[in-house]
Amino acid sequence: MYKKLWHPPDRIKKNSNLFKFEKFISKRFSKNFNNDYEKIHEWSVKNSGQFWNNVWDFTNVKGKKNKTKFKKSQKFYKNIFLPNSKLNFCENLLSQNNRKKALTFISENGFREVRTWYDLNKNVKNISNYLKKLNIKPKDRVAAYMPNIPETVEAFLGTVAIGAIWSSCSPDFGTNGVVERFSQIRPKILFVTNKYFYNGKNINILKRLPEIIKKIPSIKHIIISKYPGQTNIRKFPKYKNTITHNWKNIYKRKNFYLNFKQFNFEHDLAILYSSGTTGKPKCICHKAGGVLLQHLKEHQLHCDIKENDNVFYFTTCGWMMWNWLISVLASKASIVLFDGFPMYKRKDLLLRIAKKENITLFGVSAKYIDELRKTKKNYKKIHNLKKLRTICSTGSPLSEESFNYVYKNIKSNVHLASISGGTDIVSCFVLGNLYQSVYSGEIQCKGLGMDVRVFNEKGKSILNKKGELVCINPFPSMPNKFWKDAKDKKFKKAYFNKFKNIWHHGDYAKITNNNGFIIFGRSDTTLNPGGVRLGTAEIYSEVEKFKEIKESLAVGQSWDNDIRIILFIILNPKYQLTNNVVNRIKLQIKKNVSPRHVPNKIIQINDIPRTKSGKIVELAVKNTIEGIGIKNKEALSNPQSLNQFKNIKELKY
Numbered sequence: 001m002y003k004k005l006w007h008p009p010d011r012i013k014k015n016s017n018l019f020k021f022e023k024f025i026s027k028r029f030s031k032n033f034n035n036d037y038e039k040i041h042e043w044s045v046k047n048s049g050q051f052w053n054n055v056w057d058f059t060n061v062k063g064k065k066n067k068t069k070f071k072k073s074q075k076f077y078k079n080i081f082l083p084n085s086k087l088n089f090c091e092n093l094l095s096q097n098n099r100k101k102a103l104t105f106i107s108e109n110g111f112r113e114v115r116t117w118y119d120l121n122k123n124v125k126n127i128s129n130y131l132k133k134l135n136i137k138p139k140d141r142v143a144a145y146m147p148n149i150p151e152t153v154e155a156f157l158g159t160v161a162i163g164a165i166w167s168s169c170s171p172d173f174g175t176n177g178v179v180e181r182f183s184q185i186r187p188k189i190l191f192v193t194n195k196y197f198y199n200g201k202n203i204n205i206l207k208r209l210p211e212i213i214k215k216i217p218s219i220k221h222i223i224i225s226k227y228p229g230q231t232n233i234r235k236f237p238k239y240k241n242t243i244t245h246n247w248k249n250i251y252k253r254k255n256f257y258l259n260f261k262q263f264n265f266e267h268d269l270a271i272l273y274s275s276g277t278t279g280k281p282k283c284i285c286h287k288a289g290g291v292l293l294q295h296l297k298e299h300q301l302h303c304d305i306k307e308n309d310n311v312f313y314f315t316t317c318g319w320m321m322w323n324w325l326i327s328v329l330a331s332k333a334s335i336v337l338f339d340g341f342p343m344y345k346r347k348d349l350l351l352r353i354a355k356k357e358n359i360t361l362f363g364v365s366a367k368y369i370d371e372l373r374k375t376k377k378n379y380k381k382i383h384n385l386k387k388l389r390t391i392c393s394t395g396s397p398l399s400e401e402s403f404n405y406v407y408k409n410i411k412s413n414v415h416l417a418s419i420s421g422g423t424d425i426v427s428c429f430v431l432g433n434l435y436q437s438v439y440s441g442e443i444q445c446k447g448l449g450m451d452v453r454v455f456n457e458k459g460k461s462i463l464n465k466k467g468e469l470v471c472i473n474p475f476p477s478m479p480n481k482f483w484k485d486a487k488d489k490k491f492k493k494a495y496f497n498k499f500k501n502i503w504h505h506g507d508y509a510k511i512t513n514n515n516g517f518i519i520f521g522r523s524d525t526t527l528n529p530g531g532v533r534l535g536t537a538e539i540y541s542e543v544e545k546f547k548e549i550k551e552s553l554a555v556g557q558s559w560d561n562d563i564r565i566i567l568f569i570i571l572n573p574k575y576q577l578t579n580n581v582v583n584r585i586k587l588q589i590k591k592n593v594s595p596r597h598v599p600n601k602i603i604q605i606n607d608i609p610r611t612k613s614g615k616i617v618e619l620a621v622k623n624t625i626e627g628i629g630i631k632n633k634e635a636l637s638n639p640q641s642l643n644q645f646k647n648i649k650e651l652k653y
Contacts, residue, residue, distance in 0.1 A: 002439040002512065005407045016434040017300040024058050037435040037445060038515065045451040045473055052081050052293055052449060052476055059296040063087030063262055076501045079474035082289060086262035089269055089288040090161035093329040097121045101334045105150050106353055108197055108340025111229035115150050123251060125258040127158025130250045134221055136188060138163030139268060143187035145169050145178055145205065147196040148339040151225040151247060152317055153326055155191045163263050167271040170318035171196050175208050176592040177538060179215045180280050181273050185483055186218035195227050199341035206237055213239050223247055265289030268480060272320055272423045282490055283483035286426050290476035294427040295327035301448060302431045303361055303390055303417065309333040313363030314342055314350060319532060320423040321394065342368060347375050351383050358387040365395035366402060367530045370561045373405040380409060390415045396528060397519045399561045400441035418443045420519045425477045429469065429505065430517045442516030450475055454509050459499050468523055469509040472502050527556040528563045529596060536618060538593045543585060548575040553608050554599065555622040557651060567599035570608065577604045601650055607641040621645050
């Protein structure tokens with residue numbers, strides 16, 4: 001049994017949104033759940049159509065709801081919730097229009113800026129009208145290469161307000177990373193910011209544009225904003241075959257009336273990207289209605305977000321948690337955006353912000369909490385986080401030590417909710433609630449409406465054993481499709497290849513005696529440093545450019561409560577692995593892909609294990625370096641090659 005760290009007092013339970021929702025459905029269906037989360041969850045999966053229908057009603061979604069609650073299909077991902085219902089995603093997020101605070105921006109250097117709901121409404125509507133003037137229509141793609149600033153939020157809302165499809169990359173992605181993603185979806189517009197700051201460095205984004213535009217000829221208009229707190233851009237660059245627009249001119253427009261057209265519940269909202277484990281990153285198309293309902297459920301019923309709350313999540317615009325954060329606006333709460341290095345000049349920078357901004361939900365990565373733990377400081381004595389009710393942790397498994405550290409050294413009377421899901425569903429499979437206890441090292445529960453299980457290799461449900469995380473019932477935030485995926489071939493292979501007609505997520509997990517979850521990390525070859533899923537293919541494409549290198553293989557190694565990337569290389573004859581070669585490889589990956597893709601260690605090997613059909617088996621290497629037994633060695637053409645990955649000295653420090 002894991003140690004119980006916190007149990008919600010009755011006063012917190014009975015003041016929670018979950019309690020209100022329980023009363024709401026109890027009255028409608030003459031049920032008595034007795035404040036029992038497991039009973040509510042059981043009802044939510046057995047009555048899936050009714051559950052999501054009532055999430056719509058309880059959260060007061062603006063739209064036209066059809067009487068039909070669920071359209072059943074034999075194919076898991078073809079099941080449709082609330083068919084023929086209509087809504088406008090942006091209208092639901094612009095949930096207020098007054099002089100109260102809607103969002104706060106803070107940069108690493110302390111610059112702070114506030115948008116009221118009135119300002120947000122005005123700016124978003126101006127952007128929407130500007131896009132319409134540029135002939136952007138529903139289902140056209142609009143891309144953004146921007147940091148986590150207010151303008152990015154406004155560009156997103158202005159895009160989806162008119163039914164266009166949003167897609168974003170954060171500026172820590174290099175040119176190749178951007179091109180590999182956006183070139184597949186052929187955007188007409190590119191929003192971009194002139195620069196950004198990270199750990200004191202001033203990084204120019206505009207100098208990357210000529211190559212991006214050359215390789216993505218669909219981009220016809222570039223809208224450039226300045227980084228908040230900086231001087232105005234004096235001279236606007238011109239690019240071949242495109243028209244450059246000054247963001248400032250959009251704000252000056254006085255035509256900020258917008259009639260919110262309602263789109264189908266299944267309408268494409270945004271395109272997010274898979275890690276790119278094999279080939280180019282897959283373009284995951286998410287639907288407006290499903291994302292909105294799922295986020296409202298998670299925010300209000302699991303995280304207890306309420307009107308006028310102040311919600312913070314440390315994220316970039318290239319991670320699904322950015323989308324999750326922005327949707328908080330639909331609950332009439334305000335959001336806090338931070339851009340930069342989270343420990344710039346001081347380890348507790350984000351905690352200082354939480355105190356100053358009266359944050360009610362503080363969201364960070366497990367890695368961040370682990371870094372605070374290593375300081376061995378008691379932050380309770382430094383920061384009085386009196387308004388803080390919830391701490392969320394995601395990205396990678398939160399260790400028992402970090403659970404204990406939060407309650408001992410950050411805040412004792414707080415709901416610590418470790419959560420886990422993914423870009424694939426832009427939401428969570430498992431997360432927290434205010435009815436149950438928090439146990440050290442455990443995620444509290446399955447998400448409402450989500451029948452989450454752990455399967456063994458034979459597809460049987462198991463308890464207290466490590467297995468594959470699956471979801472056996474459909475849910476509304478399933479993606480619509482992968483972009484340009486003929487007959488859903490890649491889509492089916494990604495999620496339904498392992499277990500027939502059951503969502504297989506690619507995470508190792510265990511269900512505990514408390515009905516909680518422990519997530520162990522990826523069961524496939526996706527890399528996961530700092531909780532951000534990355535693909536090996538993007539690393540290989542850069543490494544292959546080096547004349548010194550014949551072949552390479554990258555894996556993630558569990559290390560220090562996180563994942564670090566290890567790159568193994570085979571050298572061409574007559575070459576040696578010098579410091580110069582190592583540094584050049586790291587620099588090129590950092591420049592062309594992203595700093596997150598840079599390997600922690602580069603190690604020379606003589607052979608790469610392959611299947612008899614010639615496929616590289618990264619997972620076998622990962623398991624070998626972590627001391628996990630290898631199954632089906634007979635499937636390898638060169639099983640002896642695995643011996644060189646055992647007891648490597650460089651991987652022990």
